[in-house]
Amino acid sequence: MLHVDPGSISSFFSFPLFIFSNKMAPSWTAGAWALLAALGFLSCCSFGRCEASRTSGSTSGGSRQEEEPSSLERVKRGWVWNQFFVVEEYTGTEPLYVGKIHTDSDEGEGNIKYTISGEGAGSIFIIDELTGDIHATERLDREEKAFYTLRARARDRLSNDLLEPESEFVIKVQDINDSEPKFLEGPYIGSVAELSPIGTSVMKVTASDADDPTYGSSARVVYSVLDEEKTFTVDRHTGIIMTAVADLDRETQDRYELVVKATDMAGQMGGLSGSTTVTIVITDVNDNPPRFPQKMYQFSVSEGAAVGTPVGRVIATDVDMGENTDMSYLIKEEGELFKVTTDVETQEAVVSIKKPLDFERKRTHNVVVEAVNKHVDPRFVDLGSFRDQTIVRVSVSDIDEPPIFQPVEGTIMEVQEDAKVGALVGIITARDPDVKNKPVRFSIDRTTDQEMIFHIDPDSGAITLGKILDRETAGWHNITVRAVEADNHTMASHSAVSIRILDVNDNPPELATPYETSVCEDAKPGQLIHTISVVDRDEPQSDHRFYFTLAPEASSNRHFTLRDVKDHTAGIQTQRSGFNRHEQNVYFLPILVVDSGPPSLSSTGTLTIHVCGCDAEGAIQSCNATAYVMSAALSPGALIALLVCMLILIVLVLLILTLKRHRKGQRMAEDEEDMRDNVIKYNDEGGGEQDTQAYDMSALRNLYDFPEAKSCDSGPDIRSLPQWIQANRVGGGAEGAAATAADFSLFKGYIRKKVEQADADLSVPPYDSFQTYAFEGTSSPALSLSSIHTMSTTSEQDFSYLSDWGPRFRQLAGYYAPENPEEERS
Secondary structure (H helix, E strand, O other): OOOOOOOOOOHHHHOOOOOOOOOOOOHHHHHHHHHHHHHHHHHHHHHOOOOOOOOOOOOOOOOOOOOOOOOOOOOOOOEEOOOEEEEOOOOOOOOEEEEEOEEOOOOOOOOEEEEEEEOOEOOOEEEOOOOOEEEEOOOOOOOOOOEEEEEEEEEEOOOOOEOOOOEEEEEEEEOOOOOOOEOOOOOEEEEEEOOOOOOOEEEEOOOEOOOOOOOOOOOOOEEEEOOOOOOEEEOOOOOEEEEOOOOOOOOOOOEEEEEEEEEOHHHOOOOOEEEEEEEEEEEOOOOOOOEOOOOEEEEEEEOOOOOOOEEEEEOOEOOOOHHHHOEEEEEEEOOOOEEEEEOOOOOOEEEEEOOOOOOOOOOEEEEEEEEEEOOOOHHHHHHOOOEEEEEEEEEEEOOOOOOEEEOOOOEEEEEEOOOOOOOEEEEOEEEOOOOOOOOEEEEEOOOOOOOOOEEEOOOOOEEEEOOOOOOOOOOEEEEEEEEEEOOEEEEEEEEEEEEEEEOOOOOOOEEOOOOEEEEEOOOOOOOEEEEEEEEOOOOOOOOOOEEEEEOHHHOOOOOEEEEEOOOOEEEEEEOOOOOOOOOOOEEEEEEEEEEOOOOOOEEEEEEEEEEEEEOOOOOEEEOOHHHHHHHHHOOHHHHHHHHHHHHHHHHHHHHHHHHHHHHHHHHHHHHOOOOHHHHHOOOOOOOOOOOOOOOOHHHHHOOOOOOOOOOOOOOOOHHHOOHHHHHHHHHOHHHHHHHHHHHHHHHHHHHHHHHHHHHHOOOOOOOOOOOOOOOOOOOOOOOOOOHHHHHHOOOOOOOHHHHHHOHHHHHHHHHHOOOOHHHHHO
């Protein structure tokens, strides 16, 4: 089989081939096929020559014959066809003729059967088995499927054998302009800054066309603006929207609605079109300065308003948006008395008082307030100044004000310490600042002068002394003077007055301390032993000094001398050598101190000098004769021995006290020991309650339950009862019975109390329980059963009844039974 490349349609003209035909196609398709033929011819010319290959066309599968490439011999092809084309959107009633397949082995006798397979075979495309004609039975849409791939076969009709190898061919759907451009991302929203220059890019719009972009101009789209074409333009080919004017003003119009149209066929007549809406928002720039709505504002404020009090608010407006409206306010005039701040929330200028106002001094203030944009765009500075000014006129109203002191900050006065009572200290001045200038009255706040040291004249303000002053007690006095209007005491003000007390020399000098010093027994004459100084409660003057001398009573002193050092101090020196502390161990030296006045004052102080024993280097050893002797008798070793002895004595005393306390505790334990333990130590136990043969159990169970005796003869043996029961029965009659019952009531009360406690205890189980108590009652009248005590003393009890309790208690009864006098004699 010979195969021709689908693009080499020129082979149709080089060789006599059997190919498809479009004779049955509608007339409007003839031009398409003619165009294809022309394209094939041009393709052939570009290649220069056509290449062919030969394959065997026999059905018997004979051997292939090859020719040299240089051979010019014409080669017959087995069967020939090329690409088929079918126009989309065919609307005819008959099947659309696509083309024809044919093989050169077909001699027209009807021996060959043509079949096709592949995409759409048998459904969309059908073939005539005899002629090889292919028809399309359905309406095709290139936008859904652009081509179909099929396979062709030529078989012997009788043997059904393939006459040619199966070959593949393509049916392409030829495009027509049936799809309009569409804006898939519309509607669009863009933005551009106001006052942008002409040609500023705003945004790009894109329309897509589903037609074949490689065939004709069906998919070539061009753009245009339908509305607002004077303000915005669109690039015809790229779809970029640009500004057409340079004076876009957001404050005039802040958005534009455009209609952009896209047309295919490159805008030629007959092309399809689509449109979309484009919204362009004009963004703000700072191209407008702030403006005050008024050129003057008027406010009123009282002269008594405190500093920081708001006077009024003004605001400048800015037609811009966002941060372009941010502004700050400044005061250009009257900035000494007023200040302005910006309210960040309302952008208002708040004018407030910076310093106190005075109606009497100035009644009207013209405050110039200026508003300035914070963010100025340098591109628009040539548009003008981005600031504006207004005048805020503030009228100050008069109020009744309290008096004002002069000076306002307070007054300092001075007075001599020795001034007389009633002497003038100073004069306070105050006035009424109002226009009426009312009279002022003065007084002293007595909380600052509780001792009433000073007085003040209510009319003149003159301060005088009320008591004698003492600078050494208080050098300053701070008082508060109150000034009020004469006819309105609510209008009051206060001023601090500090009064300094000037010193006079009224205190004599004194020794700084009660001086004491010491001198060695072997001191040499002229030796300095001490230095003394003085103090004076008066204020020291620049030329003030002190003089030291021995008092007149010490003029006969031959032991010590005093030397004035001239710097408010004096030195004490020895006048002789050799002091004996055993003869005199203390010397008292009176010293006279005089100041320079005026007037000169003096005082006498005493210096105590102790005579002490010193070592060779002059270090003091002892200043007491008795202590000196004792210190020589006791050495450090002796002191240690004395302390050790005292410690041993303390330890011995503690041991003795501990032993005594231990013995006393043992004796008390022996005295408190239960005597019944002694009975157990005899190691003679009974059989218990189970042993009913050794003794009568009823005697134990009814130990104290005895029937009432009808007579002395029929009653039980009185000696078989305990002594305390005997006493009750011997008492006789009802009294004995009542005593017995009262005694048993003690046990009954105890048991009843324990039962009540058990019933009230919430921790015990809610059913009957067995309670055991050990209670002996009050002290028993019976004495101890111990043989130790009974053998040494004469017992008043009769224990003969123990012999009646059975053989188990016989031995115990022998211990406590009365002895037989006859047995003792024998």
